[in-house]
Amino acid sequence: MLNAVMVVDDEASIRDAVEQWLGLSGFAVQCFARAQACLEQLPRNFPGVILSDVRMPGMSGLELLEQVRALDPDLPLILLTGHGDVPMAVEAMRDGAYDFLEKPFSPETLLASLRRALDKRALVLENRSLHTQADHRARLDARLLGVSQSMQTLRRQVLDLAALPVNVLIRGETGSGKELIARCLHDFGPRADKPFVALNCAAIPEHLFEAELFGHESGAFTGAQGKRIGKLEYADGGTLFLDEIESMPLAQQVKLLRVLQEHKLERLGANQSISVDLRIITATKPDLLDEARAGRFRQDLAYRLNIAELRLPPLRERREDIPLLYEHFLHAAAQRLGRNAAPSSGAQLSRLLSHDWPGNVRELANVAERQVLGLQAPAEDEPQPNQSLAARQEAFEAQCLRAALTRHHGDIKAVLAELQLPRRTFNEKMQRHGLTREMFLGP
Template sequence: MATILIADDEKVLAQSLGMLFRDEGHQVGVALSGRDALRLAAENPPDVMLLDLRLPDMSGLEVLSEVRRTQPEAMVIMMTAHGDTATVVDAVKRGAFHYLNKPFELQEILLLVGKALEQQKLREEVTFLRERRHPAEGLEEMVGNCPAMQEVFRKVRLVAAAGDSAVLITGESGTGKELVAGALHRLSERSAHPFVELNCAAIPENLLESELFGFEKGAFTDAQQRKKGLFELAGQGTLFLDEIGEMPPHLQAKLLRFLEKRSFRRLGGTTDIQVGARIVAATNRDLRELVRQGRFREDLFYRLNVIPVHLPPLRERGSDTLALAGHFLAHFSRRLGRPVKRLAPAAEKAFLAYRWPGNIRELKNIVERLVILCPSEVIPVEQLPAEIRAGEGGPPMAGAFHIDEHLLGVERQLVLAALEEALGKKGLAAERLGISRHAFKRKLQKLGLGGEDEDEP
């Protein structure tokens, strides 16, 4: 459905055109004067505007110029019974898509509006691809000095060059999974191609399939023309599927087939389309548990988990909390044109003691609020939100004041990452860590991760 605005002082014609396009399923506005047209365009920006050259209060060319200034994406079709070459040239120079001489056939205007909508969609696709060709965030935007994050950075650099192998990024909400996906793309040979992203939890289930695979004209009731899906738009680039654990079962099967064959069909299509895009998936859910519950396909899990990358929660990253706070303080201070703010010692202590259940996303939002609301360059502890002053969110963060607890947390993350990479094989995990199987077994016992079971054959 498109939004169409008709501006013509011939009331019968304007109303007839309105009925025609409403019958086609579009949302229609009708204006009998230039000022009404501009008002309606401001209230509900049109996709296509049918604009008469002569209106009672102002010239159609004046209306055209104003619409092009305020609604540059609108496709304007001029209508006139007094057309001449000079007027047509002037209208095109001012940004008109096309023009029609009155009288005209209804089929003619339907065809012209259809072409305008098709061109508008092509423009949107080009904009979509340009915006995703070079994601802004890369490793330079990822702050972290703790061992677990240094391991993440090392792995990202290696994985970026690893061809088309699928990557599964895991971690709690707000830990920076989208940043890692963008860095993987930007550091790879695919960086000259699109970076296309989709949050599987943000789109209704009945629309997700057409969003991913696209559709042919007539594939269903509202399929008025062919639409490319995200697989096709990604081309030779990267397709980032966030919240993959929320993907419905029937689409999990289709995604698995794509990963196996590197081809798909649009909805209603009969031709296989080959695509070389790399799939990077992310989730804050425990996919192994979802597999055990029968809610996520085991074969798809192993297809996606070729290269696992786990992001630790902020509460396990020790002094990285203050490094990130300083990074965001500088960022928002510069953006708002203010002197760079810093935390007072007591505020730093409160930041370290807080558990940050929302991770980096929560920290970033709070820092932005502090930069806006705190009048002084040094932010005192009194300016912090009550939950941070009170140290809410659980016991003090590991690593804030107890170095032994922090080291245990880091060691636990490295051991779990090695086990995940080795698909649970303890001997292989020990090799990856550079220690003996016996030493690895002792570590598992110390960390409460098992180790009492008999050795693998």
């Protein structure tokens, strides 16, 4: 329930009386002697009502109304008027004021008007929230593609966590899209208009890591020419994404932990602390607690970073998303390269669905780009345009068998379980397609 009220009046006695009445009735009250001060502290999507006198030094109540409506036309503003200001107040209501109260007014009259205005404000903010959520869901669906249950769950988790001021650890294999998830957490949260700074911890030489993360003053070390802002400071107000966090040197882990605890940092070569307000999103392939137990990562930092964890499923665990992703990458590559993208054939899709994708989404995007460039080698089971349906079915069946046998390194029992085939039917199909178990035995 909304209960916030900003009161603007240059008379201290009026402010004190209204604050007392409203406070006893359970309202959260802020009082201002000047309209400009109220305007400067007015938050975006203020969950309440403004109560303002009309005649004040500096900015008048009518001018405040104009400024407020420019910022938020749906924010209720109630005017407090003297007897001679009533015609002016009526005109102000035509210009968007919610109501006016003629002085002197009773507490009951004030409370009734405020409660009506707050009810209206609650409906406005609820509708805005619903529209924002629907817009975010639509935009996120277009960025995190997939129809699988795991991707639907992941999108819900991203939207939930994006709005929360907590550090997030993203777990996923190489190429699974960890930076994309981090970017979505930033873009759909309250820090979206602030910097998003990404740093791959594995790509920075250890002797340069501290300067890269914390920055340095001129002359802090040999070669430090001029002042340099580090990634932590540059991300102030926004989000710092640290990929492959398990590669961060232990010495820097201690200093990062201190920044998380104190929200302050010092550049190399400086004695003055700098306050920073940022969200840390990290990504890793191994389990950080396993790394901590092995002595390669600080356990206290692991707990600080892993307030919330998101797991990205590898592509092989969401094969139903492959056709959609592949078509997306095909069209994106064709547009970027200025070429036409031929539609995928059934045999192509069967090969894509049967592959294990150790490089995950990144590997799939690479295959799509090679396809657009004409660099993909044709498969032996690719059907010809003049082939019959029966021939196409045979080619697809052979490809499915080859893929399963390859995945399981010739383990017939595992293949039978995956393809849900009786042994006799499987033997017949192997013979018909000229396949033997020995062709797929691992080294």
